[in-house]
Structure formats: structure tokens, C-alpha cells
Amino acid sequence: MIFRQAVWSEPLIFEIGFDGRVGFTPPHLDEEIIRVVGEFKLPEEVSRGEPPNLPSLSEVEVVRHFVRLSQMSYGVDVGPVPLGSCTMKYNPKVALKYAFHEKLAYLHPLIDDDYVQGLLEIVYRLERWLEAITGMDYCSVHPAAGAHGELAGALIIRRYHELRGAISVKKEILVPDSAHGTNPATGTMAGFKVVEVPTDGKGNIDVEALRSAVSESTAGLMITNPSTLGLFDENMVEVARMIHGVDGLLYYDGANLNGLLGYARPGDMGVDILHLNLHKTFSSPHGGGGPGAGPVCVKRKPVIGDLTLVDLTPGYRVVFDKEAGGYRVIEPGGSSVGLLRAWLGNVSQLIWAYTYIASMGSQGLRVAGEVSVINTNYFVKRLLSETKLYTLPYDPGRPRKHEAVISVENMKRETGVTAEDVAKGLLDVGLHAPTIYFPLIVSEALMIEFTESETKENIDAYVERLKEIERVALENPGEARRWPQNTSVTRVDNVKANHPKTVTPTWRVKTLREKGVIGPLK
Amino acid sequence: MLGYLGVEDVLELYRDIPDGVRFSPEDWDKLPIGFGRPLSEVEVSRHMDELFSRINAPRIPPFMGGGVWPHYVPEAVRYIVSRAEFLTAYTPYQAEVNQGLMQALFEYQSLVAELLEMDVVNCSMYDWSSALGEAMLMAMRVTGRKVFLVPETMNPRHRRVAETYVKPHGGVLADIRVDREAGHIDMGDLSSKLSGDVAAVYIEYPHYTGVIDVNVGHIGDLSHRAGALYIMGVEPVSMAILKPPGRLGADIVVGEGQPLGLGLNYGGPYLGIFAVRWDGSLVRNMPGRIIGLTEDALGRRAFAMILQAREQFIRRAKATSNITTNEALMAIAAASYLSLLGKTGLEELAKHIWYKSHYAARKLSEIKGVEAPLLKGEFIMDFTVRTPVEASKLKEGLKRLGIIAGIPLGGLAWFTGMDLLLTVTEVHSREDIDMLVSSVESLVRR
Numbered sequence: 005m006i007f008r009q010a011v012w013s014e015p016l017i018f019e020i021g022f023d024g025r026v027g028f029t030p031p032h033l034d035e036e037i038i039r040v041v042g043e044f045k046l047p048e049e050v051s052r053g054e055p056p057n058l059p060s061l062s063e064v065e066v067v068r069h070f071v072r073l074s075q076m077s078y079g080v081d082v083g084p085v086p087l088g089s090c091t092m093k094y095n096p097k098v099a100l101k102y103a104f105h106e107k108l109a110y111l112h113p114l115i116d117d118d119y120v121q122g123l124l125e126i127v128y129r130l131e132r133w134l135e136a137i138t139g140m141d142y143c144s145v146h147p148a149a150g151a152h153g154e155l156a157g158a159l160i161i162r163r164y165h166e167l168r169g170a171i172s173v174k175k176e177i178l179v180p181d182s183a184h185g186t187n188p189a190t191g192t193m194a195g196f197k198v199v200e201v202p203t204d205g206k207g208n209i210d211v212e213a214l215r216s217a218v219s220e221s222t223a224g225l226m227i228t229n230p231s232t233l234g235l236f237d238e239n240m241v242e243v244a245r246m247i248h249g250v251d252g253l254l255y256y257d258g259a260n261l262n263g264l265l266g267y268a269r270p271g272d273m274g275v276d277i278l279h280l281n282l283h284k285t286f287s288s289p290h291g292g293g294g295p296g297a298g299p300v301c302v303k304r305k306p307v308i309g310d311l312t313l314v315d316l317t318p319g320y321r322v323v324f325d326k327e328a329g330g331y332r333v334i335e336p337g338g339s340s341v342g343l344l345r346a347w348l349g350n351v352s353q354l355i356w357a358y359t360y361i362a363s364m365g366s367q368g369l370r371v372a373g374e375v376s377v378i379n380t381n382y383f384v385k386r387l388l389s390e391t392k393l394y395t396l397p398y399d400p401g402r403p404r405k406h407e408a409v410i411s412v413e414n415m416k417r418e419t420g421v422t423a424e425d426v427a428k429g430l431l432d433v434g435l436h437a438p439t440i441y442f443p444l445i446v447s448e449a450l451m452i453e454f455t456e457s458e459t460k461e462n463i464d465a466y467v468e469r470l471k472e473i474e475r476v477a478l479e480n481p482g483e484a485r486r487w488p489q490n491t492s493v494t495r496v497d498n499v500k501a502n503h504p505k506t507v508t509p510t511w512r513v514k515t516l517r518e519k520g521v522i523g524p525l526k
Numbered sequence: 527m528l529g530y531l532g533v534e535d536v537l538e539l540y541r542d543i544p545d546g547v548r549f550s551p552e553d554w555d556k557l558p559i560g561f562g563r564p565l566s567e568v569e570v571s572r573h574m575d576e577l578f579s580r581i582n583a584p585r586i587p588p589f590m591g592g593g594v595w596p597h598y599v600p601e602a603v604r605y606i607v608s609r610a611e612f613l614t615a616y617t618p619y620q621a622e623v624n625q626g627l628m629q630a631l632f633e634y635q636s637l638v639a640e641l642l643e644m645d646v647v648n649c650s651m652y653d654w655s656s657a658l659g660e661a662m663l664m665a666m667r668v669t670g671r672k673v674f675l676v677p678e679t680m681n682p683r684h685r686r687v688a689e690t691y692v693k694p695h696g697g698v699l700a701d702i703r704v705d706r707e708a709g710h711i712d713m714g715d716l717s718s719k720l721s722g723d724v725a726a727v728y729i730e731y732p733h734y735t736g737v738i739d740v741n742v743g744h745i746g747d748l749s750h751r752a753g754a755l756y757i758m759g760v761e762p763v764s765m766a767i768l769k770p771p772g773r774l775g776a777d778i779v780v781g782e783g784q785p786l787g788l789g790l791n792y793g794g795p796y797l798g799i800f801a802v803r804w805d806g807s808l809v810r811n812m813p814g815r816i817i818g819l820t821e822d823a824l825g826r827r828a829f830a831m832i833l834q835a836r837e838q839f840i841r842r843a844k845a846t847s848n849i850t851t852n853e854a855l856m857a858i859a860a861a862s863y864l865s866l867l868g869k870t871g872l873e874e875l876a877k878h879i880w881y882k883s884h885y886a887a888r889k890l891s892e893i894k895g896v897e898a899p900l901l902k903g904e905f906i907m908d909f910t911v912r913t914p915v916e917a918s919k920l921k922e923g924l925k926r927l928g929i930i931a932g933i934p935l936g937g938l939a940w941f942t943g944m945d946l947l948l949t950v951t952e953v954h955s956r957e958d959i960d961m962l963v964s965s966v967e968s969l970v971r972r
Binding site: 009013014016017018021023024025026027028029030031033034036037038040041044046047049050051052053055056057058059060061063066067069070071072073074075076077078079080081082085087090092095096098100101102104105106107108109110111112113114115116118119120121122123125126132133136137148149150151152154155159162179184185186188189190191192193194195198235236238240241264266267268269272273281283289290291292293294295296298318341342343344345346347348349350351352353359361362363364365366367368369370374377378379381382385386402403405427428431436437439442460486488491492493494495496497498500501502504506507508509510511512513514516522525526 | 527528530531536538539540541542543544546547548549551554555556557558559560561562563564565567570571573574576577578579580581582583584587588590592593594596599600602604605606607608609610611612613614615616617618619620621622623624625626627629630631632633635636637639640641643644645646647649650652653654655656663681683684686687689690694695738739740741742743765766767768769770789790791792793794795796804805806809815816817818819820821822823824826827828829830832833834837838839840841842843844845847848849850851852853854855856858861862863864865866867868869870871872873874875877878880881882884885888889904925930933952953955956
């Protein structure tokens with residue numbers, strides 16, 4: 005395979021342009037306005053004096069600069085991005101027109117409901133669809149990303165115990181050791197103590213260990229199922245029973261929902277609260293790190309009196325007013341955990357997910373899930389049967405779901421070639437690497453998720469490259485350490501990037517350091 | 527592929543899902559998801575066109591701000607963020623193949639750093655309000671204190687979000703009085719409340735009311751003397767003409783990047799700005815991703831994600847935040863917007879908005895019974911208005927005349943039901959403003 009990524013030695017935006025150039029100007033300022041208002045002036049205490057130190061460029065310079073930068077970037081539209089737990093599926097283009105629709109530009113979030121009936125219908129129906137997909141009773145599209153949805157969920161757990169007068173006891177959130185790092189971080193952000201629970205030899209939560217970890221202090225448990233190992237947790241029902249037994253709530257991290265589509269719903273497994281990632285399972289594009297959308301869903305579980313978990317959900321609510329025959333946005337009620345952001349939700353991402361689900365229907369989503377599972381297992385079987393140094397830890401006989409975690413521990417031991425080297429070897433032929441060194445319970449981990457979007461040909465090409473990498477590792481491991489050569493730069497120096505004397509988060513730090521104004525980061 | 531796997535039915539790949547939990551595919555297919563069957567693109571497109579026909583974008587952009595504002599989105603910005611390599615990329619975990627994306631994000635950080643004269647900027651938070659929530663959590667970690675002093679006229683939605691974030695940790699927001707004449711912070715009241723419990727003082731710059739507080743520098747001094755951090759919340763366009771937070775003693779700056787080429791989008795996606803000054807205890811306590819400059823193995827300039835020991839995937843329960851997916855594409859939009867306008871363009875835009883908002887206020891103040899601006903301090907973009915008509919009724923009346931204007935202020939601090947926050951930007955022509963003024967006049971006279 006031949007691959008050469010664009011190599012533009014593109015200067016920083018501060019290093020190009022010329023004083024006096026401009027790429028966009030405001031409209032003409034009416035002389036009448038100047039006449040009425042008089043001279044521009046600001047109180048001295050708050051006046052900047054001189055303009056900010058921004059570059060001066062024409063429109064063509066700006067466009068070329070960013071187009072060149074885009075050519076040194078890699079997304080799903082360029083090739084497979086099988087990052088495990090990221091579910092990088094193709095983003096169908098029919099949504100582009102609507103997600104970026106010019107009508108949205110001047111829709112202030114406080115505009116009256118009657119201007120945005122079509123949009124509210126999208127939000128309302130999307131929430132109902134997500135409820136049917138997950139088996140939950142209410143979904144709110146308020147959170148901006150998966151971790152934001154997790155925070156919403158953890159705050160609901162907190163609120164639940166507050167309202168039941170038990171928060172002084174319910175201080176702990178349990179998190180399996182295979183969990184995404186966001187889960188423990190979320191527990192802390194919501195004011196809980198995080199207690200880690202080990203995974204058993206089959207890749208399920210260790211039920212015996214869980215039994216000793218569960219106590220009256222347990223506020224809830226955050227589970228990811230299928231786990232980050234790509235395995236369905238066979239102890240799920242038992243886990244739910246144990247958590248509910250101490251009046252804890254079961255939280256489900258929906259990052260891996262693709263592995264269940266069509267065959268199981270978290271709402272049927274004892275889950276009380278979950279979040280989804282629309283930028284994963286529901287195909288809104290990831291934008292190089294967002295925007296995402298992380299709806300939070302709950303069961304109508306009683307809290308106290310007439311209150312249920314639905315009353316605790318965050319954010320504004322879109323309701324259908326039968327009498328008025330239209331949709332309305334209402335403020336969160338008094339029992340809600342409140343607002344997690346100022347406004348409704350990441351609307352363009354919601355539109356994207358809406359068109360995806362509308363296109364697929366229930367059948368299409370089931371087939372998507374099936375194909376993603378078939379892709380994973382096909383890949384695993386081919387790789388394991390045609391290589392020696394790749395292994396599949398945790399119950400290798402069990403089918404994987406949306407993703408699989410391969411270990412190159414043997415490769416490292418026998419040849420010195422690491423998971424990072426393997427990743428760079430993939431980049432070198434134009435294939436994006438999997439997630440590496442995660443989950444933490446697998447050493448030298450390659451966490452791979454092709455999704456339903458990848459063709460058999462691409463999976464075969466991936467296997468062939470991994471075979472080639474194994475051959476190089478055995479015959480010439482030194483070569484592996486020099487990968488990648490065909491990307492726009494070679495291996496990046498992370499030590500220099502982070503050293504207190506050289507760490508450079510902005511152009512400003514670079515220039516101030518060169519002038520001797522600032523020293524090392526202390 | 528099934529043949530290769532030795533599997534007759536795909537169901538076998540789901541055999542480990544226990545009975546009672548497993549859904550039958552037949553039942554699944556009947557669930558009310560979508561429209562009963564897959565739709566062709568032709569059908570989806572038609573359906574979406576119908577829904578969008580029931581979105582009535584106003585002819586005159588709304589005279590509404592209050593934390594997000596109507597601004598023109600240059601086509602070049604739309605074009606750049608539509609580039610597939612940016613739009614469909616994941617977070618750049620593999621640096622070598624995503625240098626362009628990382629450079630764009632580094633440039634966003636750098637451009638905002640110049641605008642604010644702050645040294646370190648992360649590559650984005652969800653929006654202003656959640657950035658503020660995280661800044662307050664950070665201030666609690668840095669100072670070990672729990673009280674936040676905020677202006678009584680603070681953006682009420684931002685306040686609610688901040689409370690959501692700090693409450694689980696015992697954080698409390700307390701009001702600083704605001705002078706009813708000028709709309710500036712009551713410095714005596716601030717001084718009397720700056721006790722040893724105060725983690726940070728938070729000031730919007732400009733205030734939610736549009737007022738540019740002349741005390742912003744002094745507030746920083748007082749806060750520091752009391753051992754509190756100084757958090758400023760900014761609207762970025764006005765920073766082109768306002769003394770930057772870096773010169774006013776700000777320790778943390780948050781703000782809304784929405785004005786920088788994002789559009790209003792009925793609530794999101796937006797862009798939370800988050801910046802700190804060059805101090806290890808602040809930088810190492812920051813939330814969010816940061817892209818840094820480094821070199822590759824051949825000594826060429828390169829970019830990497832830096833200071834990751836703060837982040838969830840390494841620190842887990844000890845991370846500074848759980849934030850992962852942020853608003854990277856919106857940061858690229860802001861970077862291209864700031865590059866297009868540049869040094870002179872952004873300053874010209876800020877002055878343009880200053881002029882137009884002052885023009886609107888001046889014209890409104892000529893109407894008998896109307897006070898505009900109600901708060902007399904210097905202002906930009908947003909300003910307060912009091913009319914003899916109830917604010918919600920005035921809004922209704924304007925709507926019938928085809929004008930969307932104002933956010934009622936009743937319920938906030940001492941504001942009454944007759945008070946309104948109005949907003950004027952570059953998207954409003956003089957004719958638009960004149961029409962707003964004459965419409966208000968006709969409603970007030972009635």
C-alpha cells in the first residue's frame with residue numbers, strides 16, 4: 005500500500021500575512037450613526053489603546069492556510085478510524101445541509117416557540133426514538149457530550165439520595181477497573197468517592213469482589229456493557245440486583261451501545277440512568293474533538309412521593325401541548341438537577357442523529373449493530389489465526405461485540421515492538437491506529453472498533469498490515485521504531501512537549517519565553 | 527463473513543446475552559424507532575425540508591443577546607469547518623496523522639491568548655456557563671475555599687449552571703451589590719464581603735447588562751489581597767477594544783466563543799473559552815485538552831497534546847475534570863474567524879457594534895418615558911432599557927410588528943417588569959434599528 009500524507013511546512017497563522025490586510029470587514033457604518041453618537045471613546049480604565057496582536061490576512065490566505073491544515077488531518081471521510089470505544093462510523097451527508105442550515109444562524113435560544121416548531125419536533129421525536137432504542141422512559145438531549153451526560157447522570161444519583169435523605173450515607177460510586185476514565189472522573193466531579201471494582205477472568209465484573217465492595221454507602225455503580233473489552237457482561241442482572249439491594253442506582257455508560265443494537269436494551273437490564281453519545285452510535289460527526297451530544301436517559305423510577313427520576317433530569321424540556329397543537333419548551337422543575345449548560349442542547353448534532361435514525365429505522369439500526377459485531381469477530385478470527393504475536397485476553401472463545409481488545413504483550417517481550425509502534429506502523433500505510441494502552445487491564449492493548457461502516461476489504465487490508473508489522477517486528481524491530489515516515493511529521497517528541505522549560509501551549513508563551521519575560525512553568 | 531466465522535445465524539454472536547435480557551430481532555424491528563422502515567435519502571430530505579419549512583427565521587435578526595449574540599457568519603468560516611478532514615476526525619490521539627487539526631487548535635488557543643493577553647488557553651469547553659462551573663471547581667481546588675462572590679446582575683442562566691457544578695462540593699454563590707445608577711460593582715460591598723472563605727470573585731466583562739465596569743482592575747487587586755482568585759467572564763469581540771483581562775489581574779478567564787463565527791443555532795453548539803495565566807498551580811489544575819508546540823524525531827515543528835496528567839484517561843478519579851469531547855470544530859471556526867478579521871477587522875467590528883448600540887440607545891432615549899440605557903455606565907452591544915410598558919407586552923407588540931427584541935429583566939436583582947435587555951450588533955442596519963425605535967415608540971405611545 006502506498007500512502008503519503010500531505011507535507012506542507014505551513015507556518016503558524018502568526019507567521020504569515022502582512023499589516024493592513026484583512027479577510028472580512030463589517031458593513032459600512034452609516035454617517036448618520038456617527039453624527040448622532042459622536043466620537044468613539046471608552047473610559048481610560050477599560051480602554052485597550054492598541055488593537056490585539058492578531059495577524060492580518062486576506063481571505064484567500066486564511067482559506068489556503070486552513071485547507072492545507074485540513075490536508076494534514078485524518079477523519080472517517082479519509083479512511084477507516086477504528087478507534088475502540090469511539091465508534092467512528094461514517095456520517096451520511098444528507099444531514100450536512102440541515103445541520104449547517106442557514107436558517108439556524110439567527111435562531112436565538114430565547115426566540116419564541118412558534119418560530120421553531122419544526123426544530124422542536126425534531127428534538128421531541130429524537131428523544132422518543134432514543135427512549136425506544138434504550139428501553140428507558142425519558143431522554144433529555146441537554147448534555148453537550150458523553151462526559152457531560154455522565155455528569156448529568158451522577159448528579160441525578162446524588163439528587164435521588166438527597167431527596168431520600170440518605171446523601172450523608174451514600175458517598176460512594178463503584179466503577180469497574182475496565183471503565184472509561186471519564187466514569188471515575190465523573191464520580192469525583194459529582195462529589196462522590198470512587199471505588200474501583202476488578203474484572204474477573206472472563207471479562208465480567210468480578211461479582212465476589214463486588215459483593216464485598218457494595219455496602220450501605222453505595223450510591224450507585226457505573227457500568228459499561230458491552231465492556232471496553234467488547235464483551236457483554238454476563239453478570240449484568242446480578243450486578244443490578246446487588247446495587248438495587250442497597251438502594252443504589254445503576255448507571256449505564258452508553259459509549260458502547262452499538263454492540264447491543266437490535267439485541268438488547270439497557271432499560272431491560274435493570275439500568276436506572278444512562279447516557280448516549282450521538283457522535284458515536286448515532287453518526288453525528290466528531291469534529292476533531294467535538295461538538296458532541298450526550299443525552300441522558302432515565303427510568304420512571306420512584307424517588308419519593310410522586311417524584312420519579314424523570315423529574316430529576318437536567319435542562320429544558322420540549323413538550324407537546326395537545327391543546328395548543330404545538331411544541332413548547334419548558335424550564336426544568338424544582339426537583340431537577342438543574343442546568344448543565346446555558347441552553348437547550350447541541351442542536352446541529354441532534355439534527356444529524358435525527359436524520360440518521362430516520363434513515364435507518366429500527367431494522368436499519370439492528371443491521372448496523374449486526375454488521376459491526378460481524379466485522380469485529382471476522383477481524384479477530386483472521387488476525388489470531390494468521391499471526392503468532394497478537395493475543396485476545398479474557399475469554400477468547402466468546403464472541404466480541406462492537407469492539408475487541410488485542411494485546412501485543414508477546415510482541416513486546418519477544419521483539420521489543422510496542423503497541424505504540426504498531427499504531428505508528430498502521431499510520432504509515434494510511435490506516436488510522438486503534439485506541440492504544442486502553443483499557444488499563446490489558447497490557448500493550450490495541451482496542452479496535454471498525455463499526456458497520458468498514459468494508460471487508462478494509463478489514464482485510466488492516467489484517468494484512470498487522471501481519472506485515474509482525475513480520476517486521478520479528479525480522480527488523482529497529483524499523484518499527486522509526487515509523488511513521490509517511491505522515492506529515494515523524495514521531496512526535498512528547499518529552500519536549502511537556503517539559504517545564506519547553507512546554508508551549510500558545511504563541512504568546514513562545515514569544516514571551518524568547519524575550520525572557522517568562523521562565524519555566526512552576 | 528458469517529461463513530468464515532462458522533456461524534449460521536448472526537444470533538449466535540449474541541448468545542452470551544442471557545435470556546430474559548436478550549431482545550428478539552423480530553420484536554426489535556417493531557419498536558417505534560424512525561418511521562417503521564428505513565427511508566431513502568429522497569424521503570429523508572423531503573421530510574427534513576418539511577420540518578425546516580416550519581422554522582421561521584426572522585427577517586430582521588433578533589435584537590437579543592444576553593450571553594450569545596446574533597453575528598454574521600462569514601462563508602469562509604462555514605467552508606473551513608465543512609472540510610471533511612476536520613469535520614470527521616476524532617480527537618487527535620494519533621498526533622502524526624493529525625498535525626493540521628492540532629495546528630488549527632493550537633492557533634485557536636494562541637489567537638484567544640493574544641486577544642485576552644492570557645498565557646494558556648485550552649482547546650475548548652462546552653460553553654461559557656460550563657466553563658465558569660469548571661473554573662469555580664478549579665478555584666476550590668486551588669484555594670481550598672468554597673465561597674464565590676458574583677454580581678447580583680450576573681447572567682441568571684450562567685449562575686444556575688455554576689451552581690449545578692459547585693453544589694456537590696459545598697460551593698456557594700453570594701451576591702455583590704451592583705450600583706443601580708451606573709451598573710458598576712459596589713466596591714464597598716465587595717470589600718466587606720471579601721473574607722477568608724472566598725475562593726474567587728467572578729466578574730463579567732462586560733456585565734450581563736452590557737455595562738463595562740470601570741472597577742475591573744481594582745476588583746482584581748482586592749481579590750488577590752484577600753487570597754481569592756479573580757475569574758473574569760468575557761465576550762470576545764469587545765475584547766478588541768477593551769483592556770484585556772491579562773492586564774487586569776485575571777487568574778482565570780472564561781467566556782463564550784459563539785460570537786466568533788458560530789451562529790446562534792438555537793442553543794448550540796457553542797464554545798467555552800477557558801484561559802489562565804502562566805502559573806503552574808493554575809495551569810496544572812486546568813480542565814480540558816491543550817495542544818502544545820514541540821518537534822518530531824527529525825527536529826521539524828510538530829504539535830502534541832500536552833499536560834495530559836490532568837486528564838481523565840490518565841488520572842481517572844483524580845482528574846481535574848471529566849471533559850473529553852469538547853467543541854474542537856467550533857474552536858477551528860473561531861480560529862478562522864479571528865484570522866479573517868485579524869488585528870484591524872476585529873477592532874473595527876467592535877467599534878462598529880459600539881457605535882450601533884449607542885445609536886440605538888440614543889434614539890430610544892428620545893422617546894418620552896423611555897430610559898435607555900437605564901444603567902448609565904459605558905456599554906457595548908447589550909444595554910438596559912426601561913419603558914412605561916411591561917417588558918413582556920412590549921416584546922409581544924414588537925413581535926406583531928415583525929421584530930424580535932429584548933430579554934425581560936424582571937426578577938433579576940432590582941430590575942422591574944418594565945426593564946429589558948436589548949442588543950444591537952453589526953447584523954442590524956440603521957434601517958433595522960430605526961424600525962425598532964419607531965416600533966417601540968408606537969407601542970409606548972399607545
